[in-house]
Amino acid sequence: MQKDILTIICGVVMGTLSRYWMMRRDFRQYPSYPHATVTHLALGFVAATLGAVAIPAIAAKEYTAVTFLTLAATQFRDVRNMEREMLTALDQSKLVSRGADFIEGIARTFEARNYLVVFVSLTTSLFTFIFSPLLGILAGVFALLLVRRFMRGYLIRDVAKVRAAKVHFKGPNLFVEDIHIMNLGLPEIKKIYEERGRGVILEPLDDNGREILANVGQRQAIAHDAAMLLGIHRDVDTAEFTPLVRRKADTGRVGMVIVPIEPDIECLVAAVNNVPVLESAFVSPLQSRIGRIAAD
Amino acid sequence: MEITIAKIILAAVTTRKGQDRVSGIPVFYAETDEEMIKMATILSRILEAVAHDMENGVYIIVKH
Numbered sequence: 001m002q003k004d005i006l007t008i009i010c011g012v013v014m015g016t017l018s019r020y021w022m023m024r025r026d027f028r029q030y031p032s033y034p035h036a037t038v039t040h041l042a043l044g045f046v047a048a049t050l051g052a053v054a055i056p057a058i059a060a061k062e063y064t065a066v067t068f069l070t071l072a073a074t075q076f077r078d079v080r081n082m083e084r085e086m087l088t089a090l091d092q093s094k095l096v097s098r099g100a101d102f103i104e105g106i107a108r109t110f111e112a113r114n115y116l117v118v119f120v121s122l123t124t125s126l127f128t129f130i131f132s133p134l135l136g137i138l139a140g141v142f143a144l145l146l147v148r149r150f151m152r153g154y155l156i157r158d159v160a161k162v163r164a165a166k167v168h169f170k171g172p173n174l175f176v177e178d179i180h181i182m183n184l185g186l187p188e189i190k191k192i193y194e195e196r197g198r199g200v201i202l203e204p205l206d207d208n209g210r211e212i213l214a215n216v217g218q219r220q221a222i223a224h225d226a227a228m229l230l231g232i233h234r235d236v237d238t239a240e241f242t243p244l245v246r247r248k249a250d251t252g253r254v255g256m257v258i259v260p261i262e263p264d265i266e267c268l269v270a271a272v273n274n275v276p277v278l279e280s281a282f283v284s285p286l287q288s289r290i291g292r293i294a295a296d
Numbered sequence: 297m298e299i300t301i302a303k304i305i306l307a308a309v310t311t312r313k314g315q316d317r318v319s320g321i322p323v324f325y326a327e328t329d330e331e332m333i334k335m336a337t338i339l340s341r342i343l344e345a346v347a348h349d350m351e352n353g354v355y356i357i358v359k360h
Contacts, residue, residue: 172349172351183348183349184347184348185346185347186336186340187333188337236344239360240340240346240347242360
């Protein structure tokens with residue numbers, strides 16, 4: 001009995017701590033502090049408990065207790081729905097929206113992290129039960145490091161070369177180098193673009209990168225992150241200053257133009273470099289024979 | 297969410313009075329280019345839309 005309690009406690013503690021470590025409250029400020037953080041810690045605790053009780057239950061020959069884990073699946077799917085609904089609703093009040101693809105990616109991450117918590121607490125409780133609490137905790141830490149290592153996605157810098165580019169007008173048409181962005185009629189708006197507009201070009205490193213950058217949701221995510229980090233020179237009544245990311249169909253190159261509050265171009269390039277490649281945008285035609293043959 | 301311009305012409309402003317038959321959208325006639333630009337600016341602010349230059353003396357106000 002003593003052993004069971006110890007196993008469960010170790011599993012729950014490691015699982016909940018791992019949920020805390022997995023939260024990235026950086027510039028995104030998401031999950032927001034303090035209440036959303038508490039919500040996710042509490043869900044992490046539930047996940048950890050489910051993972052931790054599995055091993056003692058099996059040891060006690062209570063095999064049906066393991067069906068509890070199916071509860072977890074339902075529970076965490078709800079987490080995904082909750083996150084998706086909330087972020088979609090809040091997207092309306094953003095000057096530059098995240099877009100459905102980015103939101104889906106975030107929601108999916110929140111769901112998956114709960115399963116990872118189950119994995120960490122299961123590993124911890126297994127090693128605690130068989131060997132000792134110390135080994136259990138070590139195994140939990142190892143599991144967590146493993147999770148962090150393998151759950152890290154790609155960034156834009158892994159799929160494309162980002163560089164600063166010149167923003168200019170041909171008549172009323174706005175261009176970043178040779179990429180047409182949009183038609184702008186008003187001289188007042190054009191003047192602001194000429195003075196404060198900043199452009200970047202994303203050159204895909206290979207065919208995989210080209211297809212990733214072709215994804216509209218991915219491009220919206222780039223615009224959102226850039227606008228969030230550098231500020232955006234617009235309000236609700238100046239739709240002209242919505243950052244736009246457009247693709248040159250001939251080359252697969254993508255150009256973005258933005259009027260940031262902070263005009264530092266190096267920061268803009270760095271911001272774009274650090275945008276995550278969305279799971280839904282990630283494709284790799286080069287992994288297929290057809291893709292490789294077509295690539296040359 | 298789409299990043300393309302979403303495509304409803306709310307109004308047109310033009311200096312080409314009497315040259316065209318128009319229907320379907322409100323058309324505002326201006327005497328000079330300056331007046332046209334001013335009207336287009338005001339309309340785009342009020343409608344939270346973008347003024348596009350058709351390069352033939354017509355500005356269209358498009359909702360995004």
